[in-house]
Amino acid sequence: MSKLSRKNSNPLILRPDANIGNSSAEADDEFLFDCFFDHPSLSVLNDVSSAKLFASGRTGIGKTALLRMIDRSNENVSSIDLTDLALNYVANSDIIQFLNALDIDLDIFYQTLWKHVLCLEFIRLRFNVENINTSNFAFSKIFEFFSGDARKKAALEYLRQWESRFWITMDENIKEITQKIENTVDAELSAEIEKFKGRAGYARTLSSEKKSALVQRAKKIVNSDMLTDLAKVLDLLSEYEGKEKYSQTYYILIDKLDEKWVDDRIRYQLIRALIECLRSFRKLRRLKVVVALRSDVLERVIQESSYVGFQREKYDDYFLRIRWTKEQLWQLVEKRINFLFRRKYSSENVFFYDIFEKKVGAKDTFDYMIERTLLRPRDIISFINICLSLSQGQNKVSQKTVRQAESEYSRIRMQALMDEWESSYPTIRVAFTLISGRGGRFKPGDISGREFIEEFVLEIDDKIQSETDPIAKQAREYLKNESPDKLLNTARLLFSTLYRIGAGGLKLAPNEPYIYAYKDVSVIVPEAITNDTKFLVHPMLHRALNISEFS
Structure with a gap:
């Protein structure tokens, strides 16, 4: 990935209205057509x-x-x-x-x-x-x-x-x-x-x-x-x-x-x-x-x-x-940042690393940010806009600001994820509440114990009225006839659903890498999930779910 940089002795001061466009295409005329990436x-x-x-x-x-x-x-x-x-x-x-x-x-x-x-x-x-x-x-x-x-x-x-x-x-x-x-x-x-x-x-x-x-x-x-x-x-x-x-x-x-x-x-x-x-x-x-x-x-x-x-x-x-690669999103971001600064700040070309520090910790800044997206334009535009908003009056977006922006960004993305999938899977709100603070990696057996799963199904039975959500159906089946197998089946279905909506990745076998619905196979059926399968909460949700980076 090429990372162009601007040589300029006069630093730019970020204004309160600095942003690289609206996350909704209907309201993004200012950037959409001038900065359109030819996907x-x-x-x-x-x-x-x-x-x-x-x-x-x-x-x-x-x-x-x-x-x-x-x-x-x-x-x-x-x-x-x-x-x-x-x-x-x-x-x-x-x-x-x-x-x-x-x-x-x-x-x-x-x-x-x-x-x-x-x-x-x-x-x-x-x-x-x-x-x-x-x-x-x-x-x-x-x-x-x-x-x-x-x-x-x-x-x-x-x-x-x-x-x-x-x-x-x-x-x-x-x-x-x-x-x-x-x-x-x-x-x-x-x-x-x-x-x-x-x-x-x-x-x-x-x-x-x-x-x-x-x-x-x-x-x-x-x-x-x-x-x-x-x-x-x-x-x-x-x-x-x-x-x-x-x-x-x-x-x-x-x-x-x-x-x-x-x-x-x-x-x-x-x-x-x-x-x-x-x-x-x-x-x-x-x-x-x-x-x-x-x-x-x-x-x-x-x-x-x-x-x-x-x-x-x-x-x-x-x-x-429709899918995007990291390189395509990089080109989109570069176009939008350059358009913003040439229009409002400078006649010179300005790119990502002219306004962002190069590292967040030991990681490349853009790589750090893109890992916390589902490889969608809306995600990276939103993340960058929050960073710019928190950096007004500064000439650079520091790594401290990126981490600060991540907290707000993570909460927004988790809420957006629930809003997006609520009509199909209203039970995910209950799931997020129960896995919050528990760590970022799970196996089916880790959550199919009575303490977690019974709390889960009782919450669903109390709060979710859906006749179409497969998790709600499975929870009601368990309550009718409790058995260890039904506990495990509920856990597998939950893993499958969280994977489907993009909340995390699955490692189906010890010698395989983690896969994600937004860039790999879009659906993994519950039957493909075994006791050895691991679920990894997506980094995008870590701050919102109070999950340590190294949990």
């Missing part, structure tokens, strides 16, 4: 021939930054604003809640919503639709091209049905499709729906025979022909695009799936349906739909999915796992 993931996501549709990774890894660069560097780009889709209308529908209460899989209906929105958005992009005249022109071109093809009748009829309402907003589109399902279900099952609305827990009172009969009737309605028609529309658009030898490329971007854009009752079902349906858009060779999806959100989707066909491995080809 290899960008060229993959830009490539319309690549099957990688999902920019996947931890929070702070740079997914939003990549989508913003795609938007900036291409002409034909549309970003879907999830709040414009009015999907809370769907979540709050009495009919949809009734169908959910019957445990009917609404995946096909949700795929229909996504495909409809994305098909219309592609037509807007493809024909540069800006007003009613260009809208009429777009549809007339499609109808004219396929006018003599009887095989395209269903697809053309679908487009004709929506042509006159092409200008209504996305939320009105969503409501109209939902209302069609609502009206059909209500006409068929109105008496049962009224009972459901008037009596809490009605679905639980149904006999298995009655519920089975209702499910069969409702399935016929929900699994309508609309999704089949949309598949034909995609074929039609694909064939239309194929007639042009030199067509342009188009991008539809979807971000912020981790935010509160829809009620949690259906959010993960909708994300699952989006993952399912996007494969079909590969038919449109000049269109690329790119979705930013956090690892913890995908984990929750998998936990919530009762659909047997939804398996992580089945979709691996469509996910681009």
Whole structure:
């Protein structure tokens, strides 16, 4: 790693507002574009021939930054604003809640919503639709091209049905499709729906025979022909695009799936349906739909999915796992520091070791700091910004200041880790509390003794209500039927989960090195963890968990 240094007899004095950017890409315009590091993931996501549709990774890894660069560097780009889709209308529908209460899989209906929105958005992009005249022109071109093809009748009829309402907003589109399902279900099952609305827990009172009969009737309605028609529309658009030898490329971007854009009752079902349906858009060779999806959100989707066909491995080809190396993060930091100081302080180039002392103890300063990150831009930017804030009025960030900053940084990162994974693993808050101050290395046997594990499961039983967290499920199993094996299984599951979220590394065998989820294998199943396995708490959390460096 090259370490450039500035020769200058006039030392710089660090100002109170010195920082190398915002840790959130949405609020980082000042640094993001001028200091963008050309990460290899960008060229993959830009490539319309690549099957990688999902920019996947931890929070702070740079997914939003990549989508913003795609938007900036291409002409034909549309970003879907999830709040414009009015999907809370769907979540709050009495009919949809009734169908959910019957445990009917609404995946096909949700795929229909996504495909409809994305098909219309592609037509807007493809024909540069800006007003009613260009809208009429777009549809007339499609109808004219396929006018003599009887095989395209269903697809053309679908487009004709929506042509006159092409200008209504996305939320009105969503409501109209939902209302069609609502009206059909209500006409068929109105008496049962009224009972459901008037009596809490009605679905639980149904006999298995009655519920089975209702499910069969409702399935016929929900699994309508609309999704089949949309598949034909995609074929039609694909064939239309194929007639042009030199067509342009188009991008539809979807971000912020981790935010509160829809009620949690259906959010993960909708994300699952989006993952399912996007494969079909590969038919449109000049269109690329790119979705930013956090690892913890995908984990929750998998936990919530009762659909047997939804398996992580089945979709691996469509996910681009974003990772950074130490060298890449070094280049990013150098760019940002130089940009900051040339803009506010000096016309000369200024780099990391012009403002940081070279060592923290016996270790290189940048190496010391990067070891306390999960190799994410957000981590190192945050750490450096805290150092700069504590050094105002000084001309150098001392090693004492780095250690002082580490305490605040460690607490922030542990809180961020819990916030990131809380929806999937709420039990980690209990785990962190119990391992605090106990030392940084464990074996399963070290924590599967009664004193620790019983306190752990009792705390979970008292404080955690989750039906999806596998640790909570395991804890309840132990309380139902206490046994040494279940104690050990709980410890193994805890190790597996702490590894998964990045809280530490695993040494699976005495002759193997420690591995970490953020840079090695992302998931280690509990069954792979033996009594010889060692868990090492990540240095990023040492200060927050009161762990000695040499414990």
